[in-house]
Amino acid sequence: MSNALLSSLFPQHLATMQAHAAEALRRGGFDHLAIPSGSLHYQVFDDRDYPYAVNPQFKAWLPLTQAPGSWLVVTPGQRPKLLFLQPHDYWHVVPEMPSGYWVEHFDIEVIRTAEEAMRLLPPAFRCAILGEPQSALGSYVPNNPEPVLQYLEYHRAFKTPYEIEMMRRASRIGVRAHRAAERAFRAGSSEFGIHLAYCQAAGQDANDLPYGNIIALNEHGAVLHYTSRDRLPPKPSRSFLIDAGASFGGYAADITRTYSAADDEFAAMIGAVDAAQLALCDQVRAGTHYARIHLDAHLRLAGVLREFGVLRTTPEDALASGVSSAFFPHGIGHGIGLQVHDVAGFAASDAGGTIAKPEGHPYLRLTRTLEPGMVVTIEPGIYFIDMLLDELKAKGLGDAVDWERVEMFKPYGGIRIEDDVVCTDDAPINLTREAFAAA
Numbered sequence: 447m448s449n450a451l452l453s454s455l456f457p458q459h460l461a462t463m464q465a466h467a468a469e470a471l472r473r474g475g476f477d478h479l480a481i482p483s484g485s486l487h488y489q490v491f492d493d494r495d496y497p498y499a500v501n502p503q504f505k506a507w508l509p510l511t512q513a514p515g516s517w518l519v520v521t522p523g524q525r526p527k528l529l530f531l532q533p534h535d536y537w538h539v540v541p542e543m544p545s546g547y548w549v550e551h552f553d554i555e556v557i558r559t560a561e562e563a564m565r566l567l568p569p570a571f572r573c574a575i576l577g578e579p580q581s582a583l584g585s586y587v588p589n590n591p592e593p594v595l596q597y598l599e600y601h602r603a604f605k606t607p608y609e610i611e612m613m614r615r616a617s618r619i620g621v622r623a624h625r626a627a628e629r630a631f632r633a634g635s636s637e638f639g640i641h642l643a644y645c646q647a648a649g650q651d652a653n654d655l656p657y658g659n660i661i662a663l664n665e666h667g668a669v670l671h672y673t674s675r676d677r678l679p680p681k682p683s684r685s686f687l688i689d690a691g692a693s694f695g696g697y698a699a700d701i702t703r704t705y706s707a708a709d710d711e712f713a714a715m716i717g718a719v720d721a722a723q724l725a726l727c728d729q730v731r732a733g734t735h736y737a738r739i740h741l742d743a744h745l746r747l748a749g750v751l752r753e754f755g756v757l758r759t760t761p762e763d764a765l766a767s768g769v770s771s772a773f774f775p776h777g778i779g780h781g782i783g784l785q786v787h788d789v790a791g792f793a794a795s796d797a798g799g800t801i802a803k804p805e806g807h808p809y810l811r812l813t814r815t816l817e818p819g820m821v822v823t824i825e826p827g828i829y830f831i832d833m834l835l836d837e838l839k840a841k842g843l844g845d846a847v848d849w850e851r852v853e854m855f856k857p858y859g860g861i862r863i864e865d866d867v868v869c870t871d872d873a874p875i876n877l878t879r880e881a882f883a884a885a
């Protein structure tokens with residue numbers, strides 16, 4: 447994959463970032479953005495550090511994800527300045543001097559200690575300092591001004607063509623690894639073994655992946671965030687739900703697939719959820735309320751459950767009574783980009799305000815109206831979760847369900863299918879399906 451393309455797209459990305467920074471600073475009454483890349487965090491009463499996670503406000507400007515202790519200074523009308531920490535250190539790998547398509551657009555100064563940044567940063571009182579408390583250097587303390595953050599985070603929902611290309615590359619890595627994981631499942635691997643096959647094919651592990659892999663066989667598919675990994679395969683290994691992503695230059699892919707070992711009724715139900723998911727992806731269009739897609743997902747999934755004899759009610763009744771939420775108990779998705787769950791999902795404007803979730807749907811993470819450039823996940827699911835099914839019965843809604851059919855499907859856990867979809871002026875672009883088609 448050529449860096450020529452990224453090289454040609456980056457200047458426009460940077461110009462967009464500069465324009466956003468200028469307006470954000472105007473609103474906050476500051477002259478500069480000062481953005482620390484972030485520092486290492488240590489385990490309590492221990493000298494071991496957690497995997498380093500770069501400040502998203504930092505990596506929004508440049509694809510530098512492993513440079514703790516560095517700073518970025520943005521001043522309207524000037525080239526951005528990178529204070530790049532390259533310590534004299536023989537204990538750890540010292541970050542290499544940056545290279546690549548983006549460096550020519552920055553003034554880069556090497557510092558040898560974190561404290562050296564103080565000498566080169568503009569006066570703190572003139573800066574919006576965006577970062578975590580641990581990044582403070584003496585009196586240089588992140589102030590995270592609300593008007594600045596609100597503006598930047600609201601606009602981060604709209605990806606530049608450069609960012610979409612970065613996400614396309616993350617998707618390709620994720621899809622390559624998903625295919626390796628499916629092969630490992632079909633060869634009879636354990637959850638742990640499938641996880642290793644995934645990491646190997648992605649060339650990424652916990653230090654790089656945008657979130658912890660969910661690798662669930664059989665009933666484990668019913669645990670929404672199942673992150674245990676059995677070391678032995680179940681007998682038989684009936685079904686496989688994998689929610690696993692990949693990173694590229696700080697951008698995330700978030701992908702879920704579900705497989706059945708046999709060509710059985712569960713496989714047919716996966717096919718029906720897949721068809722529903724594709725129809726929902728097609729709703730990712732400018733002007734559509736994302737919450738509408740969420741409610742339509744309930745109707746479509748309840749339709750699938752009725753078709754397979756699990757529900758006895760109409761989709762409309764299942765949504766109105768809350769029965770559909772027992773089988774689809776999470777949101778249809780979220781914004782994605784520099785963070786797997788991108789910020790500002792409820793932002794009413796770039797100056798504040800909140801768009802409420804539909805009543806009875808507390809887990810929806812995005813309520814904004816879709817506009818070109820937004821990238822969202824579409825991840826409908828059907829699960830057989832004892833706790834929620836017991837609640838249905840306790841609420842007196844048990845007649846809506848054929849419990850024998852529930853018992854038949856329970857050993858398979860659940861189904862989720864998740865793609866990352868770009869809203870455009872025209873038809874949506876499905877980054878995940880595109881990558882599967884190319885693989």
Ligand code: GLY
Pocket residue numbers: 657689690700825864
């Ligand atoms: N992988 C977490 C999510 O799908 O939101």
Ligand code: MN
Pocket residue numbers: 700779780823825864
């Ligand atoms: Mn997701």
Ligand code: MN
Pocket residue numbers: 689690700701702864
């Ligand atoms: Mn996911």
